[in-house]
Amino acid sequence: MAKKTKKQSGGTPATVALTAAGTAFTVHAYDHDPASASYGEEAAEALGVSPDRVFKTLVADVDGELTVAVVPVAGSLDLKALASAVGGKRAAMADPAAAERTTGYVRGGISPLGQRKRLRTVLDASARAHATICVSAGRRGLEVELAADDLATLTGAVFAPIGRG
Numbered sequence: 001m002a003k004k005t006k007k008q009s010g011g012t013p014a015t016v017a018l019t020a021a022g023t024a025f026t027v028h029a030y031d032h033d034p035a036s037a038s039y040g041e042e043a044a045e046a047l048g049v050s051p052d053r054v055f056k057t058l059v060a061d062v063d064g065e066l067t068v069a070v071v072p073v074a075g076s077l078d079l080k081a082l083a084s085a086v087g088g089k090r091a092a093m094a095d096p097a098a099a100e101r102t103t104g105y106v107r108g109g110i111s112p113l114g115q116r117k118r119l120r121t122v123l124d125a126s127a128r129a130h131a132t133i134c135v136s137a138g139r140r141g142l143e144v145e146l147a148a149d150d151l152a153t154l155t156g157a158v159f160a161p162i163g164r165g
Contacts, residue, residue, distance in 0.1 A: 012138030013114030040073025092150030
């Protein structure tokens with residue numbers, strides 16, 4: 001029974017990192033539908049949370065360096081704004097295999113927390129408008145809810161307007 005409880009509570013590198021840091025967070029699990037067109041929108045709907053409060057973790061290549069962008073699932077990533085936020089010139093979405101290999105997570109379950117290799121991270125400024133936001137806890141069907149400032153502290157993220165409505 002203890003194993004089942006541990007699995008239900010998360011047990012991912014993201015939740016381990018949060019626990020180790022003593023950060024307040026809540027794990028939300030839901031049944032992931034493999035046929036879902038959008039992992040983030042699926043999470044928002046399953047959890048009954050506004051898509052403005054559920055953030056997706058995207059990995060981009062900015063001038064040859066992998067960079068994490070955390071933006072609301074209700075919108076999209078502005079690649080020019082991301083490049084500008086980190087002092088770069090050009091940004092493009094990273095190769096999915098490179099993103100998975102570098103973060104240690106699978107696409108649709110990439111968390112900004114507990115990544116295999118810590119990447120430069122930018123959190124959309126809109127996150128500060130909410131008491132808490134939800135991000136992937138490290139696997140499809142598992143979200144973690146925490147304060148945006150706590151997420152920024154743990155990931156070394158900077159806040160910048162990188163999302164498009």
